[in-house]
Amino acid sequence: MPSPTRHPGAPLSFYSLFPRKLPLPAHPPIPTPHPVSVPFVGNPAHLRLKPGYLSDGSKNSGKGPAHPMNTTDQTPELVTAEAVTRRFPMDHRFVSALDNVNLHVAAGEFLAISGPSGSGKSTLLNLIGCIDKPTAGRILIDGVDTSKLNPKRLTALRRRKIGFVFQTFNLIPVFTAAENVEFPLLVQGFNSHERRQRAAAALESVGLSARADQRPDLLSGGERQRVAVARAIVHRPALVLADEPTANLDTRNATQLIDLMHDLNRRLGLTFIFSTHDARLLEHTDRIVRLCDGQVVADTLTADTLTADTLNAHVPNEGASHGQVLALSL
Amino acid sequence: MAKFLLLAFRNVFRNRRRTIMTLIMVGGGVAGLLLAGGFFAFMTHGLREDTINDGLGHIQIFTADHFNRDEVRVLDSGIDNWRRVSATVQAGDHVRGVAPRIEFYGMISNGVKSSVFMGSAVDPNAEKSLGFTPRLASGRDLDGKPNSDVEALIGSGLAKSMNVKVGDGLTLLAVTTDGALNGVDVQIVGIVKTGYAEMDARYLRIPLASAQRLLQCDRVTNLVVGLDKTENTDQVAAWLTPRLNGLPQQMALRKWVDLATYYKQVRTMFDGIFLFLGLIVFFMVLMASVNTLLMAMFERTREIGTMLAMGTPRIWIVTLFMLEATLTGILGALAGLVAGNLIGMLLNASGLHMPPPPGLTVNIPFRVLHLPGLMIGSSLVVIFSLALASILPAIRASRLQIAEALAHV
Numbered sequence: 233m234p235s236p237t238r239h240p241g242a243p244l245s246f247y248s249l250f251p252r253k254l255p256l257p258a259h260p261p262i263p264t265p266h267p268v269s270v271p272f273v274g275n276p277a278h279l280r281l282k283p284g285y286l287s288d289g290s291k292n293s294g295k296g297p298a299h300p301m302n303t304t305d306q307t308p309e310l311v312t313a314e315a316v317t318r319r320f321p322m323d324h325r326f327v328s329a330l331d332n333v334n335l336h337v338a339a340g341e342f343l344a345i346s347g348p349s350g351s352g353k354s355t356l357l358n359l360i361g362c363i364d365k366p367t368a369g370r371i372l373i374d375g376v377d378t379s380k381l382n383p384k385r386l387t388a389l390r391r392r393k394i395g396f397v398f399q400t401f402n403l404i405p406v407f408t409a410a411e412n413v414e415f416p417l418l419v420q421g422f423n424s425h426e427r428r429q430r431a432a433a434a435l436e437s438v439g440l441s442a443r444a445d446q447r448p449d450l451l452s453g454g455e456r457q458r459v460a461v462a463r464a465i466v467h468r469p470a471l472v473l474a475d476e477p478t479a480n481l482d483t484r485n486a487t488q489l490i491d492l493m494h495d496l497n498r499r500l501g502l503t504f505i506f507s508t509h510d511a512r513l514l515e516h517t518d519r520i521v522r523l524c525d526g527q528v529v530a531d532t533l534t535a536d537t538l539t540a541d542t543l544n545a546h547v548p549n550e551g552a553s554h555g556q557v558l559a560l561s562l
Numbered sequence: 563m564a565k566f567l568l569l570a571f572r573n574v575f576r577n578r579r580r581t582i583m584t585l586i587m588v589g590g591g592v593a594g595l596l597l598a599g600g601f602f603a604f605m606t607h608g609l610r611e612d613t614i615n616d617g618l619g620h621i622q623i624f625t626a627d628h629f630n631r632d633e634v635r636v637l638d639s640g641i642d643n644w645r646r647v648s649a650t651v652q653a654g655d656h657v658r659g660v661a662p663r664i665e666f667y668g669m670i671s672n673g674v675k676s677s678v679f680m681g682s683a684v685d686p687n688a689e690k691s692l693g694f695t696p697r698l699a700s701g702r703d704l705d706g707k708p709n710s711d712v713e714a715l716i717g718s719g720l721a722k723s724m725n726v727k728v729g730d731g732l733t734l735l736a737v738t739t740d741g742a743l744n745g746v747d748v749q750i751v752g753i754v755k756t757g758y759a760e761m762d763a764r765y766l767r768i769p770l771a772s773a774q775r776l777l778q779c780d781r782v783t784n785l786v787v788g789l790d791k792t793e794n795t796d797q798v799a800a801w802l803t804p805r806l807n808g809l810p811q812q813m814a815l816r817k818w819v820d821l822a823t824y825y826k827q828v829r830t831m832f833d834g835i836f837l838f839l840g841l842i843v844f845f846m847v848l849m850a851s852v853n854t855l856l857m858a859m860f861e862r863t864r865e866i867g868t869m870l871a872m873g874t875p876r877i878w879i880v881t882l883f884m885l886e887a888t889l890t891g892i893l894g895a896l897a898g899l900v901a902g903n904l905i906g907m908l909l910n911a912s913g914l915h916m917p918p919p920p921g922l923t924v925n926i927p928f929r930v931l932h933l934p935g936l937m938i939g940s941s942l943v944v945i946f947s948l949a950l951a952s953i954l955p956a957i958r959a960s961r962l963q964i965a966e967a968l969a970h971v
Contacts, residue, residue, distance in 0.1 A: 354969075363871050363964035384875075391873020398968065402868040406572035411565070418565050419874050427565075463872075 310470055310503050311337035311360055316369035318355050329355040331526040342497045344514055345507045347523035353507035354475055361394055361473045362386045391419055395464030397474035401456040403448040409459045410444040416467045434466040438492055454485025465496055474506035478513050490516045570885040585894045587850055588944045591843040592898020595940035598839050600906050600930035602832040613822045617694045619786035620795045626812040636666050637739050640781030642811055651787055654801055656794040661688035662782040664773045668736030672724045679766040683773030692788035701728035701752030704769055712772045714748035717765030721753045738778035746776045757924055844947045851951035859955040866959050867967025876960040883959055887952030891945035899937055906930035
């Protein structure tokens with residue numbers, strides 16, 4: 233684990249530029265994934281808590297919401313979706329992309345939103361990313377109710393707290409890799425020296441220092457997505473949202489990207505939420521939220537993630553309450 | 563800001579073919595304005611100097627009554643002590659000389675046929691010193707010797723009408739200040755082409771002394787002042803005005819621009835044509851650029867969505883598009899300046915001549931003036947046009963719904 237502070241004379245690394253917010257435990261190497269979903273039909277009593285109560289039976293104060301990864305009050309909740317519905321007008325009627333979805337994501341999670349095409353994955357990510365507004369319900373980011381923010385404040389919130397990784401990379405083609413990574417810092421008003429320093433460190437953290445001066449058209453798909461990841465994390469956001477990040481990558485690049493994101497998640501404590509139906513990615517995730525027809529049908533923790541405490545504390549999200557499955561990878 | 567400017571600059575060259583087409587269009591507009599404006603400027607500048615050097619001078623001094631004069635007895639309102647006035651004017655800076663004149667009217671006859679003339683009695687030496695030389699079609703100018711015979715120059719149209727040539731004699735008839743009819747015989751020493759057909763049909767030029775003898779008066783109707791540069795006219799006029807007010811006779815001065823009616827008409831016409839051309843170029847660039855920039859916005863929808871998603875303020879997107887358009891305008895203007903000046907130089911070197919315009923009888927050389935003001939003005943027209951054209955695409959880009967923009971294919 234790199235030190236969060238930089239020693240004089242020591243080479244600059246991405247991690248040294250940002251003090252860690254979360255004292256995350258050292259993570260073991262990524263295990264070869266072989267999760268087997270064991271569906272629990274019904275709602276096992278030993279895994280369920282009353283809504284609003286913690287695992288010790290005490291009433292939830294609201295500071296530590298009950299959800300799979302938020303087992304103690306020490307892990308703050310970063311994203312909360314409460315009864316979120318999103319409808320789109322289509323041919324003189326409304327189509328529900330999301331229907332009464334509840335989701336709680338703690339800081340530091342590595343969470344996948346999975347589901348078939350049209351299940352509402354991207355819509356949910358857009359809502360969490362504050363680039364779309366729910367028709368009903370509300371989204372809280374770091375305790376801030378985004379529905380109460382005006383566009384200017386929403387923009388500022390996205391700028392500071394959220395990093396985006398897109399399926400099609402969405403790099404600015406006329407910028408070099410380094411300049412692309414600098415862009416969020418430019419928007420945040422960092423001076424050029426600091427921008428260059430941080431961008432270089434971010435590129436180093438994704439293993440692309442040597443390609444810093446290349447424009448996107450000269451990079452491979454995997455390299456472009458790594459640049460996109462560097463861009464998403466360069467300003468050290470609280471949350472990184474990735475929409476189908478491996479969809480345009482071959483297996484080798486996809487695996488490398490997954491490993492990279494997971495590594496950043498562990499080392500920097502960055503919260504990753506990504507939509508995917510890529511089995512390769514799902515195998516590496518700590519938690520999988522499955523959507524179908526705009527509803528949460530499963531909220532799964534993998535074996536790595538689950539501990540005895542988590543099991544005791546686990547409460548499925550309210551959105552998964554309609555005959556849904558709590559699947560544990562064991 | 564530098565990085566943002568760099569982004570705008572690189573975006574300009576993102577679609578090179580389209581950018582080149584835009585630059586050609588913008589540059590063509592600038593070059594067109596430069597050539598048209600440069601040619602018009604040459605025409606008006608040439609007309610101005612011709613008008614002045616053809617005898618109008620930079621400033622003319624009259625008595626205040628001159629403008630209410632009786633056209634038959636013009637010297638009734640003439641300048642009495644014109645030599646003193648002339649000496650006063652001569653003392654001024656930038657004054658090259660002063661030429662006394664009598665502008666009068668009368669009849670001219672060859673014994674068989676008579677016609678009306680518009681006479682200009684001059685001091686040939688003073689005229690020569692100011693460079694006011696008549697355009698001779700044949701013969702010579704008045705020699706200005708005190709005891710020479712009564713010499714005359716007549717317009718080519720009048721000569722043709724009277725069926726006379728150099729060396730022939732004519733009789734002039736005019737009304738004296740006493741109201742009597744007086745006559746004097748003159749010998750034609752030259753035939754003049756003023757450049758204006760109407761003028762050529764009436765023009766007569768005789769020495770000042772001859773006219774004073776004909777009109778029986780020592781006065782002159784006006785004093786023509788020649789300056790070193792036309793640009794000094796206002797300065798000298800300002801200097802002269804109080805000095806003329808101190809004279810016993812009430813005097814008035816007129817600057818060349820007040821007297822050059824034809825010049826003003828031509829200038830107004832050229833200004834109108836140039837304004838019309840400028841508007842055409844402005845709207846041509848505006849419309850074509852709106853289309854181009856909307857295409858660029860459409861192509862970059864997802865990129866704009868990405869930038870907005872990353873928290874880029876919407877005003878930055880507006881600024882970016884306007885900056886790109888302005889940069890395109892600047893580059894196009896530079897290309898147009900280079901092209902316009904090069905073409906102008908080639909045309910100037912070619913020695914082309916234009917056929918005479920209505921009212922003139924001589925060919926006009928085709929020249930293009932390279933005027934800094936025109937270059938700046940033409941460039942600003944297209945730059946402003948492009949900046950204006952970018953407003954709509956820029957605002958549309960900034961108002962994109964991020965989620966929709968990111969899903970744009």
